[in-house]
Structure formats: structure tokens, C-alpha cells
Amino acid sequence: MKAQLGADEGKHKFVLKTPKGTRDFGPKEMAIRERAFKAIISCFKRHGAEVIDTPVFELKETLTGKYGEDSKLIYDLKDQGGELLSLRYDLTVPFARYLAMNKITNIKRYHIAKVYRRDNPAMTRGRYREFYQCDFDIAGQLKIVHEILSDLQLGDFVIKVNDRRILDGMFAVCGVPDSKFRTICSSVDKLDKVPWDEVRSEMVGEKGLSPEAADRIGEYVQLHGGLELIEWLLQDPKLSQNKLAKEGLGDMKLLFEYLTLFGITGKISFDLSLARGLDYYTGVIFEAVLLQQENEHVEEPVSVGSVAGGGRYDGLVGMFDPKGRKVPCVGVSIGIERIFSILEQRLEASGEKLRTTETQVLVATPQKHLLAARLKLISELWDAGIKAEMLYKKDPKLLKQLHYCEDMGIPLAAIVGEQELADGVVKLRDVATREEVDIPREKLVDEIRRRLEP
Amino acid sequence: MKAQLGADEGKHKFVLKTPKGTRDFGPKEMAIRERAFKAIISCFKRHGAEVIDTPVFELKETLTGKYGEDSKLIYDLKDQGGELLSLRYDLTVPFARYLAMNKITNIKRYHIAKVYRRDNPAMTRGRYREFYQCDFDIAGQLKIVHEILSDLQLGDFVIKVNDRRILDGMFAVCGVPDSKFRTICSSVDKLDKVPWDEVRSEMVGEKGLSPEAADRIGEYVQLHGGLELIEWLLQDPKLSQNKLAKEGLGDMKLLFEYLTLFGITGKISFDLSLARGLDYYTGVIFEAVLLQQENEHVEEPVSVGSVAGGGRYDGLVGMFDPKGRKVPCVGVSIGIERIFSILEQRLEASGEKLRTTETQVLVATPQKHLLAARLKLISELWDAGIKAEMLYKKDPKLLKQLHYCEDMGIPLAAIVGEQELADGVVKLRDVATREEVDIPREKLVDEIRRRLEP
Numbered sequence: 058m059k060a061q062l063g064a065d066e067g068k069h070k071f072v073l074k075t076p077k078g079t080r081d082f083g084p085k086e087m088a089i090r091e092r093a094f095k096a097i098i099s100c101f102k103r104h105g106a107e108v109i110d111t112p113v114f115e116l117k118e119t120l121t122g123k124y125g126e127d128s129k130l131i132y133d134l135k136d137q138g139g140e141l142l143s144l145r146y147d148l149t150v151p152f153a154r155y156l157a158m159n160k161i162t163n164i165k166r167y168h169i170a171k172v173y174r175r176d177n178p179a180m181t182r183g184r185y186r187e188f189y190q191c192d193f194d195i196a197g198q199l200k201i202v203h204e205i206l207s208d209l210q211l212g213d214f215v216i217k218v219n220d221r222r223i224l225d226g227m228f229a230v231c232g233v234p235d236s237k238f239r240t241i242c243s244s245v246d247k248l249d250k251v252p253w254d255e256v257r258s259e260m261v262g263e264k265g266l267s268p269e270a271a272d273r274i275g276e277y278v279q280l281h282g283g284l285e286l287i288e289w290l291l292q293d294p295k296l297s298q299n300k301l302a303k304e305g306l307g308d309m310k311l312l313f314e315y316l317t318l319f320g321i322t323g324k325i326s327f328d329l330s331l332a333r334g335l336d337y338y339t340g341v342i343f344e345a346v347l348l349q350q351e352n353e354h355v356e357e358p359v360s361v362g363s364v365a366g367g368g369r370y371d372g373l374v375g376m377f378d379p380k381g382r383k384v385p386c387v388g389v390s391i392g393i394e395r396i397f398s399i400l401e402q403r404l405e406a407s408g409e410k411l412r413t414t415e416t417q418v419l420v421a422t423p424q425k426h427l428l429a430a431r432l433k434l435i436s437e438l439w440d441a442g443i444k445a446e447m448l449y450k451k452d453p454k455l456l457k458q459l460h461y462c463e464d465m466g467i468p469l470a471a472i473v474g475e476q477e478l479a480d481g482v483v484k485l486r487d488v489a490t491r492e493e494v495d496i497p498r499e500k501l502v503d504e505i506r507r508r509l510e511p
Numbered sequence: 512m513k514a515q516l517g518a519d520e521g522k523h524k525f526v527l528k529t530p531k532g533t534r535d536f537g538p539k540e541m542a543i544r545e546r547a548f549k550a551i552i553s554c555f556k557r558h559g560a561e562v563i564d565t566p567v568f569e570l571k572e573t574l575t576g577k578y579g580e581d582s583k584l585i586y587d588l589k590d591q592g593g594e595l596l597s598l599r600y601d602l603t604v605p606f607a608r609y610l611a612m613n614k615i616t617n618i619k620r621y622h623i624a625k626v627y628r629r630d631n632p633a634m635t636r637g638r639y640r641e642f643y644q645c646d647f648d649i650a651g652q653l654k655i656v657h658e659i660l661s662d663l664q665l666g667d668f669v670i671k672v673n674d675r676r677i678l679d680g681m682f683a684v685c686g687v688p689d690s691k692f693r694t695i696c697s698s699v700d701k702l703d704k705v706p707w708d709e710v711r712s713e714m715v716g717e718k719g720l721s722p723e724a725a726d727r728i729g730e731y732v733q734l735h736g737g738l739e740l741i742e743w744l745l746q747d748p749k750l751s752q753n754k755l756a757k758e759g760l761g762d763m764k765l766l767f768e769y770l771t772l773f774g775i776t777g778k779i780s781f782d783l784s785l786a787r788g789l790d791y792y793t794g795v796i797f798e799a800v801l802l803q804q805e806n807e808h809v810e811e812p813v814s815v816g817s818v819a820g821g822g823r824y825d826g827l828v829g830m831f832d833p834k835g836r837k838v839p840c841v842g843v844s845i846g847i848e849r850i851f852s853i854l855e856q857r858l859e860a861s862g863e864k865l866r867t868t869e870t871q872v873l874v875a876t877p878q879k880h881l882l883a884a885r886l887k888l889i890s891e892l893w894d895a896g897i898k899a900e901m902l903y904k905k906d907p908k909l910l911k912q913l914h915y916c917e918d919m920g921i922p923l924a925a926i927v928g929e930q931e932l933a934d935g936v937v938k939l940r941d942v943a944t945r946e947e948v949d950i951p952r953e954k955l956v957d958e959i960r961r962r963l964e965p
Contacts, residue, residue, distance in 0.1 A: 073612045073831055075566050076596050081609050084561035084620065091562070103893055105870040105900030107538035108545070112529050113567060113598075113625065134598075135587040137629065142530050144567075144588075155535050158527045165903070166538065171567065175591065194903050196886070204893065318886040320894075377527055416559040432650070432772040439557055439658065440774075446559030449619070449648050 084413035089400050090393075094169070096208045097391060101167045104201055109166050111151040113173075117141040123150045123376070125336055130175045144173035149337070149373065149388060157377030162384050195341045195369065196315035198389045202345050202365045203321045205391065211364065211399055213348040216324055217281070219331040220309055220341050221368075223290075226302020227329065230295040231273035233266060239336065240264055245278060246332035249346075249363075253279070281328040284313045308341065333368060341387070342368035347399070364392045364399075412466040417509055419467045420447040421458040423474040428452070430473045434483065438471070441502045445471075462488040469505060538867035543854050544847075548623070550662045551845060554655055555621045563620050565605040567627075571595040577604045577830070579790055584629045598627035603791070603827065603842060611831030616838050649795045649823065650769035652843045656799050656819045657775045659845065665818070665853055667802040669778055671735070673785040674763055674795050675822075677744075680756025681783065684749040685727035687720060693790065694718055699732060700786035703800075703817075707733070735782040738767045762795065787822060795841070796822035801853070818846045818853075866920040871963055873921045874901040875912040877928040882906070884927045888937065892925070895956045899925075916942040923959060 075081055082090060101108075120131055120143050132144040145151050148168050156164065199216055206214050224245070228238050244259050253275055260266040260274070280286060287310045296302045309327060316322045333342045345365040367389035374384035404411060420435040422428075431447045438445040446467070448458055455472075462470050472484040472493075482495040485504060496504045529535060536544060555562075574585055574597050586598040599605050602622050610618065653670055660668050678699070682692050698713050707729055714720040714728070734740060741764045750756045763781060770776045787796045799819040821843035828838035858865060874889040876882075885901045892899040900921070902912055909926075916924050926938040926947075936949040939958060950958045 072570070072572075073608065074570070075612075076568055076570055076594055079566035079568070081566070081612075082564040083613070084563060087562045087564060090564075102869045103896065103898045105868050105898060107867045108541045109538060110536040110541060110544075112533035112535070113627075114530055114533070116526070116528065116530055118526075133589040133591065135589045137587065139629075140530055154527065158529075158535075159537070173567075197903075200890065200893065314883075315886055318883055319890045413561045414559050415556045429768075429772055432769055436654065436773045439654065442557065444557045444559060449651075 085411060086401070088411050088413045089404060090397055093209060093393060093396055093400055097205050097393070098167075098169075100201055100205045100208065103204075104165075104197065106165050106167045109152075109155065109168050110170065111145070111148075111155055111168070113171070114142045114144050115151055115154065117143045119154050119377075120146060120150060123337075123373070127174075132173045132175055145170075146174060147172050148390070149370070152388075153373040153386075154377055156374050156384060156386075195343070195387050196312055196319060198367060198387060199316060199325065199343060200319045200321060202343075202389060202391070203319075203324060206345060206347075206364065209396060209400070211347055211396065214324060214345055214364070215326050215348060216343055216345045216365075217326050217328040217331045218309070218312070218341060218343040219328055220305035221338050222301040222305030222340060223296075223309065223329070224332060226296060226299035226305065227274070227277050230299050230302070231277070232270040233274070237264065237266065241266060241274070242332050245274070245330060248278060248330040248332075278330040281326050281330070283322060283325070283327060284310070284317075286327055287313060305340070312341065333366065337370040337373050338368040339371045340369035342366075343389075362395065364395050366390060366392075410466060414446070414465060414467075415444050416446045416465065416467045417444045418446075418469045418471050418505060419458060419462050420445055421453075421455060421470050421472045423455045423472060425452040427473065427475075427478075430478060434471060434473055438502070438505075443502065443505055459486075459488070469508065471501065471505070539865060540851075540855070542865050542867045543858060544851055547663060547847060547850055547854055551659050551847070552623075554659045554662065557658075558619075558651065558655055560619050560621045563606075563609065563622050564624065565599070565602075565609055565622070567625070568596045568598050569605055569608065571597045573608050573831075574600060574604055577791075577827070581628075586627045586629055599624075600628060601626050602844070603824070606842075607827040607840075608831055610828050610838060610840075649797070649841050650766055650773060652821060652841060653770060653779065653797060654773045654775060656797075656843060656845070657773075657778060660799060660801075660818065663850060663854070665801055665850065668799055668818070669780050669802060670797055670799045670819075671780050671782040671785045672763070672766070672795060672797040673782055674759035675792050676755040676759030676794060677750075677763065677783070678786060680750060680753035680759065681728070681731050684753050684756070685731070686724040687728070691718060691720065695720060695728070696786050699728070699784060702732060702784040702786075732784040735780050735784070737776060737779070737781060738764070738771075740781055741767060759794070766795065787820060791824040791827050792822040793825045794823035796820075797843075816849065818849050820844060820846075864920060868900070868919060868921075869898050870900045870919060870921045871898045872900075872923045872925050872959060873912060873916050874899055875907075875909060875924050875926045877909045877926060879906040881927065881929075881932075884932060888925060888927055892956070892959075897956065897959055913940075913942070923962065925955065925959070 114134060117133060118141070121128070124131070124146060127146070131146050134142040134144070148170060152168060156162070199218070202216060224242060225238055228241055229235075233241050241260060241264060244256050244264065247256055247259075257271050257275060260271045261268050280290075287306055290296050291303070291306050291310070296306070313322060313325075313327070316325055331342060331344055333344065343366060344363050346363055367387065369385070369387040371383045371385045374386065375381045378384075418438060420431050420438065422431050428451055435445050435447050448461060459470060461467070468488055470486040470488060472486060474484070477484055477495070480495070481498050483498055483501050484493050485496050485501070485508075486493045487508075568588060571587060572595070575582070578585070578600060581600070585600050588596040588598070602624060606622060610616070653672070656670060678696060679692055682695055683689075687695050695714060695718060698710050698718065701710055701713075711725050711729060714725045715722050734744075741760055744750050745757070745760050745764070750760070767776065767779075767781070770779055785796060785798055787798065797820060798817050800817055821841065823839070823841040825837045825839045828840065829835045832838075872892060874885050874892065876885050882905055889899050889901050902915060913924060915921070922942055924940040924942060926940060928938070931938055931949070934949070935952050937952055937955050938947050939950050939955070939962075940947045941962075
């Protein structure tokens with residue numbers, strides 16, 4: 058991707074590249090991206106969501122104090138006089154700013170945009186988020202994630218759910234001191250990548266937790282299941298005595314009842330090891346994970362991992378409210394970049410030819426000096442709403458024109474030569490079968506439409 | 512738009528606003544924007560264009576030396592260690608960088624993206640550009656602009672065309688010294704806003720042009736017309752002796768022949784006063800201008816002006832090429848922000864109610880304790896691909912649910928009460944006519960599809 062032209066030449070000394078961590082999207086990459094976007098947007102629309110957009114940069118102070126240690130990854134703009142600005146780091150904080158500014162408390166919106174992190178090398182782009190206000194609608198979000206992952210045919214997946222209150226209750230009954238909840242939670246968050254032994258040593262060695270407390274946590278975090286696990290934990294002699302855990306388990310039970318009505322419990326796993334990194338979650342959290350592919354077309358196994366996540370965060374909008382009023386929010390973020398690279402790898406492996414245009418007809422001529430005839434015919438097709446192209450050369454060879462159809466996947470060629478012009482017809486060629494039929498000019502548009510019908 | 516909450520409160524001292532020159536797009540604004548985008552993208556697709564995307568920032572040196580005096584309007588990123596970066600100022604320079612980097616010389620692509628200028632207050636966003644390589648295809652671009660402006664029903668418009676070579680030839684035969692071509696060209700560029708007298712004083716007073724030369728220019732720049740004007744100028748005793756002007760007029764004549772085949776000469780005006788600001792144009796230039804609206808619905812006349820422009824620039828890609836090879840390019844840029852504000856004002860004036868979602872059915876219940884029934888039914892509709900919503904409250908009142916349909920423009924309500932559940936039916940309500948019919952549950956999806964058919 059990164060050509061370094063001209064570095065050694067006298068005349069132009071700059072390096073020809075995109076900034077570190079960024080890339081261009083050419084027509085092929087864009088075609089894949091648009092296919093994924095289409096599936097995701099249709100799903101949001103099917104669920105009645107509205108769309109919003111916010112600026113790419115925010116006042117620096119809007120982002121200050123929202124990301125903890127990650128703040129060092131924020132891109133700041135240079136002080137060129139005027140306001141101090143930063144590129145948005147996620148869509149959640151600008152959205153919370155939008156809600157507080159417009160005093161909105163009831164919302165169901167999605168937002169598609171790039172976010173900017175001085176990460177190395179992960180440039181997280183194109184995040185989709187959907188936000189709902191109401192508590193029980195976390196079920197609706199899980200349904201959306203389920204539909205999107207099914208529609209995109211990414212392979213088998215599981216959506217893990219947990220609740221910050223259950224985690225905190227669990228930490229309490231295991232004997233973790235209050236002050237260590239967040240840092241022990243971060244250790245638990247590593248369980249999807251690191252085995253329990255290592256996480257345990259971190260808890261005990263680095264974070265100073267007692268070995269007994271760590272072992273008690275170890276027993277809980279290996280649990281995962283469905284409604285029966287929730288019921289069982291509600292009977293757990295220790296956990297059932299903890300107010301937070303009980304609240305969380307009660308809500309989790311209700312959530313599973315809704316998910317049963319949606320018919321998607323098969324892919325949902327209540328998983329006590331799910332912790333999620335970000336600090337701002339306050340209730341239910343979830344994460345969708347792709348399972349190892351067993352796809353015969355894919356030679357190298359596609360890297361698996363989290364492709365969507367979210368949860369409930371009630372405090373963030375309040376940080377922008379002069380009176381600190383809480384606005385309950387639940388949000389989902391779809392990892393479009395990861396989905397995109399899976400689709401890209403899979404497409405490459407399958408050898409499927411991806412179209413980068415939607416052109417239906419190539420207007421072609423078999424002889425020279427027929428540019429005017431092509432221009433006139435293509436104009437008629439465009440005006441009839443037909444997607445048409447011609448080669449941008451004065452006198453292209455017919456073979457070259459037909460090769461172009463094959464290269465670009467254009468299904469039809471409309472050929473006008475001297476004979477066709479004299480006869481008032483157009484030769485319509487099916488590019489795949491190579492069959493050619495003369496069509497009276499006035500019937501051409503109808504015939505093309507008929508042939509393109511699904 | 513800019514609420515200033517919390518400025519006087521003790522707890523949260525920040526100002527709640529978007530950065531100067533930026534705005535949020537709420538659901539209503541987005542619905543308008545998407546309507547405009549849809550028309551523009553369909554047109555590009557109809558013409559067989561591919562789409563590309565480049566990063567929002569570039570290496571600072573990529574932008575250096577491309578914009579002349581306007582460089583001061585570029586947003587730089589803060590030096591946080593690593594590469595020096597700037598936000599893109601237009602799409603042309605990143606695109607030229609993309610072409611040079613990938614050694615592409617034959618292209619027909621469009622690019623939709625925001626660009627960033629430290630202008631006051633104009634934040635130019637969402638530019639569409641299309642690029643073609645071949646010379647005669649400037650006609651194709653004018654056809655695209657013609658189709659887009661017609662499709663969007665923005666009112667009457669004219670597309671002015673001229674050629675930098677005709678301008679330069681005209682300056683030469685009027686006695687403008689070579690060194691003053693560009694600065695006199697900038698003066699001519701002001702003629703769409705300022706009367707000739709003022710432009711003339713600027714030329715003579717500020718720029719030191721002889722009054723005779725200025726008067727000769729004055730005669731030429733008032734000329735505008737079609738093929739007959741081109742023919743007449745080709746006979747002009749002075750202009751026809753100038754090599755550059757003759758070349759430009761020859762190409763202009765050819766362009767008008769193509770435009771005649773496209774049937775759009777009625778809206779095209781060859782206008783000798785068109786100069787275009789940017790330095791990088793080298794051949795044909797054009798600009799689409801909306802004419803004064805006479806729309807009874809619009810109380811205040813919508814501000815008129817340029818909504819699209821472009822031209823041929825052959826030198827830019829060469830600036831990135833180690834050997835400085837020229838790549839011929841012609842590009843068009845659609846002023847989506849201006850189009851957007853015209854559509855927004857017009858919509859406001861018309862009182863038309865704009866839908867911000869595409870929801871087809873609201874799933875409603877007339878009694879309490881029927882949340883489960885709603886969840887089950889809505890899930891069936893989603894799975895059948897029907898766009899459905901329900902209110903995110905446990906027990907909403909029926910009246911509230913029906914008002915929501917009216918507010919949001921949802922055409923149908925699917926109502927399940929205790930009686931309907933017992934009878935195995937759903938009450939389907941036409942929101943506009945208030946007519947209600949009981950539909951057997953298993954026939955509901957088909958009935959909804961039938962009613963929603965266009």
C-alpha cells in the first residue's frame with residue numbers, strides 16, 4: 058500500500074504515503090465496505106432507528122476526563138488561535154454531549170462515523186452505534202446484533218452477556234476490597250486472551266489480592282450458561298445475599314425472558330468472565346464473538362474475536378449536565394473494521410469476483426467515427442434511468458469494449474454500428490452467453506429492463 | 512443550535528457547544544441530507560462511477576504548496592511525536608496523491624467526504640467529486656451535473672463554461688502582460704458578485720493594468736452564448752490569431768457538439784466572464800449556478816449561487832510524480848452544503864412533514880401486561896424483513912401509541928390485545944383512515960406487504 062516514490066530523486070523529495078495507521082479505500086475495498094454497511098443500515102432501519110451525525114472534532118474540554126488513561130491516545134489539533142480542538146475518540150462522548158446540549162432524554166438513533174485514536178497500529182474507523190434509553194431494550198440491541206451477524210454470514214458466533222452489578226457483587230462476596238473493584242475487573246477482562254493462571258498471578262502478584270479471594274473469583278468466572286445458571290446463582294448462598302448482584306441477576310433473568318420471545322437464546326451466553334474494558338458501563342454489558350470458522354473456502358483461518366459490544370452507561374450524559382442529572386443509556390457499537398477485514402479475506406479466498414460499479418449496459422461501437430452515435434445512445438439510456446457506460450476513447454476496438462464488460466462484470470452490451478444505425482436497431486449482446494439480437498431502437502429500453510429483471 | 516449550559520454553575524464549568532463552524536446533524540437534517548445524497552449517488556452510479564475514500568488527515572507535506580495563499584486555512588494537528596499531519600483541505604489533492612501512489616492514470620471515480628477549512632464561518636463539508644481522465648468527457652460531467660440538479664428539483668439553473676486557454680488568450684490579445692495573467696484572472700473571477708466598474712478599477716488602480724487593456728477585457732467578458740458565439744469568436748480578428756485561444760475555442764466547439772447530442776445545451780452558457788478561483792485548472796472550467804427561485808411556497812427567496820463546479824487540471828498529479836509526469840484529469844465538485852441548505856429552507860417553507868425513520872408498522876397493545884405479546888409479534892415482523900417499532904415502555908397507553916404513529920408518519924399499527932390473542936388474530940389499523948381489520952396471525956405478514964406495495 059505504501060509506495061515510497063521519489064525519495065531519491067532530486068526534484069520531489071517527499072514520501073508518497075498515507076499517514077501511519079491510515080489507509081486509502083480503493084473501489085474494491087469500498088465495494089466490500091458498502092456491502093457490509095448496507096446490511097447493517099437495513100437492520101437499524103428495520104428496527105426504526107433514526108440517524109445523527111456530529112463533527113469530526115470537538116472542543117478539547119468536551120473530551121477531557123472521559124477516557125481515563127486512554128486520553129493520551131487522543132489526537133489534538135494544533136493551537137492556531139481560537140478554540141482548542143481534538144478529533145473525536147469515540148462516538149459515545151460526542152453523542153452524550155449532543156444529548157445534553159439538546160436536552161434529549163428519549164432516543165433511538167444510530168451513528169456511523171470514523172473515530173480517531175493515536176493507537177499503534179489500530180486505527181478504529183467507521184463505528185456504528187445504536188442507543189436506546191430504556192432498560193429492557195437491551196434485548197432489542199441483542200436482537201439487532203444477532204440479525205446483523207446472521208445477515209452478514211460471518212460464521213458461527215456467540216453473544217456473551219453479563220452485568221457490572223453482578224461482577225461487583227461477585228467481587229464483594231469473594232472478599233475483594235471496594236478500592237480494588239475496577240482494577241480486578243480489568244484483570245478479569247483479560248480472560249478472553251489469557252488463561253486463568255496468568256490472570257490469577259496478576260491479581261495476587263501485581264494487584265495484591267489475597268490468594269483466597271482470587272480462587273473464589275476463579276470459581277465464578279468459569280461459569281457460563283443460560284436461564285438455569287441465573288436461577289442457580291439466585292440460589293447461591295453468598296451471591297444471593299448481595300444487593301447489587303441480586304439486582305443484576307433479576308434483570309438478567311428478565312432479559313433472558315425477552316430473548317426467549319425473540320427466539321435468539323441459542324446464541325446468547327450469560328458469561329461471568331465478561332467484564333468489558335471501559336469504565337463507563339454501569340449495568341448490563343455484552344460482547345459478540347465470532348467462533349472459529351470451518352469454511353472450506355478459507356485456507357488460513359480468519360482471525361476471530363469480538364465484533365460488537367456495548368452495554369448500559371447511565372452517568373455519561375450527566376457529566377455534561379449542569380445539575381449532573383443521569384440519563385439512562387444503552388449503546389451498541391459494531392466493529393465494522395474487523396467485520397470488513399473478515400469479509401475482505403473471505404472474498405479473496407473464495408475467488409469471487411466483486412463488482413465495483415453497478416453498470417448494466419456498455420454502449421459500444423464496432424467501427425471508427427461513431428463517437429456521436431455512442432454519445433446519443435448513452436444519453437437516451439441515462440435519461441431512462443439505466444446505468445450505462447462507454448469507453449472514454451474516441452475509437453476503441455470492439456474487442457477491447459467487450460473485454461471491459463467481462464472485466465467489470467457488465468451484463469449487457471448495446472452495440473451501434475453503421476448497419477444498425479441504417480436499420481434503426483441496436484445489437485444487444487448478452488456478455489455471458491455472447492448471444493446477440495437486433496432490437497428496434499424504440500424498444501431497446503424496455504428490452505434492457507426486461508432482461509435485467511431479477 | 513449552540514446551547515450554553517452550565518457556564519455559571521459551580522460544578523460543571525465547560526461550555527456545551529460544537530466547535531466554531533461546525534454543527535450536529537439531527538435526525539431531521541440527516542433525512543434531508545440522505546435524500547440529497549441518494550439522488551447524487553444514483554446519478555454517479557448511473558454513469559458507471561466507482562467510489563473511493565482517503566483518510567481525513569494527510570501528511571502535512573502532502574498538502575504543502577498546493578493551495579497558494581489558502582494554505583493558511585489548513586487545520587494542522589498538534590505535534591504529539593511522530594508524523595506531522597493536517598486535515599484534508601479538499602478532495603482533489605488527496606486524490607492526486609492516491610493516483611500518483613497507485614500509479615493510476617485511467618479513472619472514473621467519485622468520492623464523498625468532508626473537508627476542513629479554517630474559514631470563517633464556512634465549514635465546507637461533504638464534497639462530492641467525480642474525476643475522469645479523458646478530455647472530451649467533460650461533456651459527461653456536465654451531463655451529470657445537469658441530471659443531479661434536475662433530479663433534486665432545485666429550480667432553474669445554468670451551467671457556465673469557459674476555458675483557461677481562452678481566458679489567457681483573451682488577456683494576451685487585450686495587452687495584459689504575462690506576469691499579470693493570474694492576478695487579472697482573479698479580478699475577472701469577481702464578476703459574479705461585483706459590477707464591471709469595480710472590477711475595472713481594481714484592475715487599473717490596484718493591479719496597474721492600462722485602462723485600454725481593461726476596456727478591451729470589458730468588451731469580451733460581457734459575452735455569453737452558445738455555438739454561435741464560439742463560431743463568432745473563431746472569426747474574431749484578434750482572438751483567432753492567438754494559439755491558446757484558438758485551441759480552447761476549438762475544444763469548446765467540440766464540447767458543444769457533444770452537449771447537443773446529450774440534449775442539454777439549453778442550460779449551458781459559454782461565458783467569457785467565468786474564471787474560477789483555484790490556480791490548478793489548465794483547460795475547460797465550469798460552474799453551475801441556480802437562478803432566482805420563483806416558488807410560491809418559499810417566502811424569503813433562497814440565496815442563490817454556485818452549486819457545482821470543476822474543470823480540467825493536468826499538473827496536480829505530476830506534483831507527486833518523481834518525474835513530474837502530467838496526468839490529465841477533469842473533476843467536478845458538487846456543493847452539497849449549499850444544496851442541503853436550499854433543500855432545508857424549502858422544506859421548512861413548504862410545511863411538508865419529513866419522515867426520519869422508515870418504520871412501516873408500530874406494534875401496539877391496548878391493555879396492560881402485554882409486553883411479551885408485543886415482543887413476540889415484533890420479532891416475527893423483523894424476521895420477515897418488515898420495518899417495525901414498538902414503544903419502549905412497559906405499558907404505554909393505546910392513544911399514546913397511535914399518536915406516535917401520526918407523529919412519525921408510520922402508516923400501519925398492528926394491535927394485539929387479550930381478545931386478539933384469544934382469537935389468533937391481529938388488528939391491523941390504517942393510521943391515516945383509522946380503519947381497522949382483524950387479520951389471522953398467519954396472514955399478517957402477507958397482508959402488511961400487500962398494503963405497503965407502491
